[in-house]
Amino acid sequence: MTNTTYHEPVMLQPCIDGLNLKPGGTYVDVTFGGGGHSREILKQLEGGRLIVFDQDPDARANAEALDDPRLTFVAANFRHLKRYLRLYKADQVDGILADLGISSHQIDTPERGFSTRYEAELDMRMNQMGNLTAKSVINHYPEEKLHRIFGMYGEVTNARTLASAIVTARLNRPLDTVNDLKAVMQRYAPRGKENKYFAQVFQALRIEVNEELAVLEEFLEQIPDALAPGGRLVVMAYHSLEDRLVKNFIKAGNFQGIEDKDLYGNVTKPLQSVTRKPIEASAEEVSRNPRARSAKLRIAERI
Structure with a gap:
């Protein structure tokens, strides 16, 4: 059973749809947390692999509880994405999911001082x-x-x-x-x-x-190398600073959002946006899980 007391996954189905899962593919969840998104990915893989990142020791126990041989847990910050993908011989993957920000578990653990x-x-x-x-x-x-x-x-x-x-x-x-x-x-x-x-x-x-914004920038800069052509990036942000970085990187391949063109006037960028506007949670989900209110989901594909 998914540990929703740890953290109820926001916009679960839109995230899974956004990844456009292939049953035998290799996927990465860089913010494992309670494993809500990861569990759903594993359900749809026949074979395949899922590599998950989380630097919080509490998340490791959630990964071990899933007890799935297709799952590899990386106890590290996702700013080290490419290094660990190389280590686990998955240089290019079919999809990467990031649910940014803080988990409900971290907020609701008083001694962590987040709340x-x-x-x-x-x-x-x-x-x-x-x-x-x-x-x-x-x-x-x-x-x-x-x-x-x-x-x-x-x-x-x-x-x-x-x-x-x-x-x-x-x-x-x-x-x-x-x-x-x-x-x-x-x-x-x-x-x-x-x-x-x-x-x-x-x-x-x-x-x-x-260092959340620096970590996000470092992570996004690695995406063009880490994603196979046609692979999907699915990112959920909870405040405008994060969302702006994600939006600009998808639009232009940089954080200023300024498109670069080649000699022939063609825009050169590694990703193509799949969604014209960010996806937001339904009123029903927001009433059930208030944390979803500020979430903006963006999906892009490696060109």
Whole structure:
């Protein structure tokens, strides 16, 4: 049984349809988590292979529970995609799936410090072997750097003011826990929109701690080599910063979205979009799984 308590897969069927599965093909799920998407892929493979990535130790137990000889679990960040595909002799694959962002399991595990709902240390590492924590960002980053990450990654409107307030507050004592930080943020959150404001700040910290945008760029740059011609890329993003990178890379093969042309005026790019617009979750799915509300699914094919 799929571990939906760990993380209910968002837009499961559109993701599976997007991969255009071939029964004997080789596929990659770079965000294994609770294994919801992977389990569905395995159901449709007759033979074939599925290589899955996840740097969270909790995900390994979910992979072992599937107990399927066609499944290879890679305990690593998907920024190392090509290295591990070479290692497992799968240089070019038929489809790659990425469900970006954070799993429900990580949010709902209080001691991980991802959620504004629970008192815990400010951690936020997806890979618990990593050195950088949200606590070290909050207590040691200079004001200008805090201002930049709140503005860029959280799109926080008063990012400069908040950064200044944090630097002042930490002079008295370290801001080590979720509630320490919330006590500072409370004064600057718009009335009636406190939870949204807290979520924006926490998103910014999480992206910084886990280098999420850099990881996504590195991953996308490897896709043209890793996908066989006709292979599919299926990516689900949950905020505009990620979605913009995915959209531009599919459109132009770079992150600026500027199309490159050859001597004859033909656009040169590795991927062709399969969907004109991103696919969004149905109202029924959103009511069942609120996390699906912000999801945007893009599908592309290797030219």
